[in-house]
Structure formats: C-alpha cells, structure tokens
Amino acid sequence: xxxxxxxxxLPGRGALVEDPQSQEMVKMSRDLIEKIxxxxxxxxxxxxxxxxxxxxxxxxxxxxxxxxxxxxxxxPVLKAVSESYTLETCLKHMSEGLxxxxxxxxxxxxxxxxxxxxxxLQADIRDLVIQVNKLLKKVQAEAxxxxxxxxxxxxxxxxxxxQVAAHLTLVQLQAFGQDVVRxxxxxxxxxEEETES
Numbered sequence: 675x676x677x678x679x680x681x682x683x684l685p686g687r688g689a690l691v692e693d694p695q696s697q698e699m700v701k702m703s704r705d706l707i708e709k710i711x712x713x714x715x716x717x718x719x720x721x722x723x724x725x726x727x728x729x730x731x732x733x734x735x736x737x738x739x740x741x742x743x744x745x746x747x748x749x750p751v752l753k754a755v756s757e758s759y760t761l762e763t764c765l766k767h768m769s770e771g772l773x774x775x776x777x778x779x780x781x782x783x784x785x786x787x788x789x790x791x792x793x794x795l796q797a798d799i800r801d802l803v804i805q806v807n808k809l810l811k812k813v814q815a816e817a818x819x820x821x822x823x824x825x826x827x828x829x830x831x832x833x834x835x836x837q838v839a840a841h842l843t844l845v846q847l848q849a850f851g852q853d854v855v856r857x858x859x860x861x862x863x864x865x866e867e868e869t870e871s
Contacts, residue, residue, distance in 0.1 A: 699809050704858045706802040711851045717791040718844045727841040734845050740838050744829045749774055749846055752853040764857055765810040771850050772803045777826040778843040785836045
C-alpha cells in the first residue's frame with residue numbers, strides 16, 4: 675500500500691504558497707502558460723511555410739549551427755525550487771526566459787508574412803511576464819527594479835533565416851513553457867489539495 679509522504683517545506687516558498695492573492699496569481703500564470711503552449715502549434719503553422727521546419731521534429735537539433743550563425747540565444751534553465759535553487763531565482767529565470775522569447779518574436783515578426791498569431795502570442799507572453807514579476811516582487815526581500823528586456827539582434831539576411839529564427843523561437847518557447855508549467859505546478863497549492871483529497 676502506498677502512502678503519501680511530505681518533505682520539508684522548500685525555502686522561500688511558504689509565504690508565497692500560503693498567500694491567497696499569490697495563489698490567484700499562480701493560477702492565472704498557469705492558465706496563461708497553458709494558453710501560450712496551446713497557441714504555439716497554430717502560430718507555427720501560420721508563419722512557417724517550409725515543410726522541413728516541423729515543430730516536434732527530431733531534425734530540430736540539426737539546426738543548432740544555423741541558430742548559432744543567426745545569433746539565437748538560449749533560454750535560461752529552469753529547475754525545481756530547492757536549497758540551491760531558490761524560488762526567487764526560479765521566478766527571475768522564468769521572467770528572463772519569457773522576455774527573451776518575446777524579444778525574439780519581436781525581432782522576426784516584422785519580416786513574417788502572417789503576423790496576427792505571433793502578435794497575439796507576444797501579448798500573452800507579456801501578460802504572463804507581468805504575473806511572474808508580481809510573484810517575484812512578493813518573494814524579493816527588497817524591491818528590485820526588473821531590467822527591461824534588451825532587444826535581440828538576429829542576423830537574418832534572407833527568408834530562410836527568418837523562417838528558421840521564427841521556428842527555433844517557437845520550438846524553444848514550447849520547451850521553456852513546459853518547464854514553466856512544472857515550476858508553477860509546484861507552487862500551486864490547489865494542486866496539492868486536489869492530490870490529498
């Protein structure tokens with residue numbers, strides 16, 4: 675017979691998790707990241723016209739050299755909150771990664787034929803960044819001004835590079851978004867209550 679065990683509370687997580695207002699922000703953030711993840715396939719289809727560039731393809735790893743050539747930065751790594759990876763660090767990396775993807779999309783959007791879904795996706799990312807930054811503000815010991823994202827300068831000489839940049843941004847956003855879901859799930863107390871009942 676299996677039993678449900680509970681480890682020690684994670685550092686810095688308690689006050690945020692127990693605060694009802696924070697829980698509402700966590701729920702809103704989870705809803706937004708789910709919306710973003712659901713929008714990625716349609717967004718990809720609307721703006722990527724090359725049959726060679728598929729969203730969930732094993733071939734994506736082969737584009738690493740082109741990514742390096744066009745100057746595509748990697749997203750910050752998100753890990754589970756622990757003694758060595760604080761909630762504040764997790765939320766900072768989440769915010770930085772989301773802002774990076776928004777900046778990447780901003781740099782390719784003007785050169786795409788179909789922009790509507792990309793623009794909508796950028797708006798959802800912006801809304802999620804706002805929620806994550808509100809959560810971050812609650813856990814920071816002192817008020818820290820969040821740096822505004824620096825524009826990303828990609829080297830996009832032709833249509834193929836634009837397509838690859840948009841494709842790789844969406845692929846990377848999808849993977850990063852799944853990590854965001856896992857991190858937010860660990861902060862969502864309503865999830866724990868459902869599990870215990």
